[in-house]
Amino acid sequence: MTGQEVAGLEVSGLGFSYGAKRALNDVSFCVAQGDFCALLGPNGAGKSTLFALLTRLFTTSEGQVRVMGHDMARAPRQALARIGVVFQQPTLDLDLSVRRNLRYFAALHGLAGREANIRIDAALERMGMAQRADEIARDLNGGHRRRTEIARALVHRPAVLLLDEPTVGLDAEARRAITEHVHGLCAEDGLTALWATHLTDEVWPDDRLVILHRGEIRADGIAREIIGKQTLTDRFLDLTGVTA
Ligand SMILES: Nc1ncnc2c1ncn2[C@@H]1O[C@H](COP(=O)(O)OP(=O)(O)OP(=O)(O)O)[C@@H](O)[C@H]1O
Numbered sequence: 001m002t003g004q005e006v007a008g009l010e011v012s013g014l015g016f017s018y019g020a021k022r023a024l025n026d027v028s029f030c031v032a033q034g035d036f037c038a039l040l041g042p043n044g045a046g047k048s049t050l051f052a053l054l055t056r057l058f059t060t061s062e063g064q065v066r067v068m069g070h071d072m073a074r075a076p077r078q079a080l081a082r083i084g085v086v087f088q089q090p091t092l093d094l095d096l097s098v099r100r101n102l103r104y105f106a107a108l109h110g111l112a113g114r115e116a117n118i119r120i121d122a123a124l125e126r127m128g129m130a131q132r133a134d135e136i137a138r139d140l141n142g143g144h145r146r147r148t149e150i151a152r153a154l155v156h157r158p159a160v161l162l163l164d165e166p167t168v169g170l171d172a173e174a175r176r177a178i179t180e181h182v183h184g185l186c187a188e189d190g191l192t193a194l195w196a197t198h199l200t201d202e203v204w205p206d207d208r209l210v211i212l213h214r215g216e217i218r219a220d221g222i223a224r225e226i227i228g229k230q231t232l233t234d235r236f237l238d239l240t241g242v243t244a
Pocket residue numbers: 018021022023041042043044045046047048049050198
């Protein structure tokens with residue numbers, strides 16, 4: 001990234017404690033626009049706490065978050081408007097169709113009528129869900145529900161997409177399809193993605209990779225360079241001291 005470019009996501013010196021429990025300590029990393037960044041960490045590493053700070057569910061006086069150049073503390077509305085979020089827990093209304101789930105979300109963002117429909121169609125197409133637009137969410141399998149949630153997070157055209165363990169509970173085929181779709185969004189649409197996971201097989205060799213453990217960054221770079229001659233699982237175990 002040159003000095004002129006605005007990073008999709010810039011985190012500097014972020015810290016957070018739950019009472020006496022230190023959950024994040026001096027966390028800094030920067031994701032260039034259009035990059036897919038895997039945030040890999042074992043259970044309890046601090047991934048969800050980081051997401052809560054990035055979405056302003058929690059606030060902290062320690063450190064700074066910038067989204068497309070907007071300081072989350074000084075310009076939260078501008079920063080949040082540029083973020084799409086896929087939470088770890090499913091949040092679809094299962095009684096509504098795929099399209100109506102997205103239409104409801106569009107309305108929350110002040111979008112209606114033709115403009116909303118154009119954006120909804122584009123988001124569903126992008127996630128391979130256009131053919132299922134009129135299906136009731138309850139009738140979808142887990143992978144298609146997750147794809148619908150990602151499409152919903154795209155409706156307001158965010159620049160940065162945050163995904164907190166988006167493939168939990170899905171089989172290998174559904175996980176692969178979702179990972180490919182999100183890589184496509186980055187490569188073809190210039191979306192910046194931060195994908196939290198504890199599954200090493202979701203990280204591709206050319207991905208940007210940040211490894212978090214006990215609230216601190218243990219590695220930051222291109223996955224293949226961090227991995228070296230090891231497998232990512234071996235490297236991950238070495239860096240985190242987590243036993244298999
Ligand atoms: N409400 C809370 N009160 C006290 N400690 C907490 C609270 N929530 C999380 N923690 C602790 O903060 C640390 C980071 O937790 P966090 O949930 O952010 O990790 P994570 O990487 O998202 O884990 P997982 O993969 O299990 O979701 C852990 O040690 C956890 O036990």
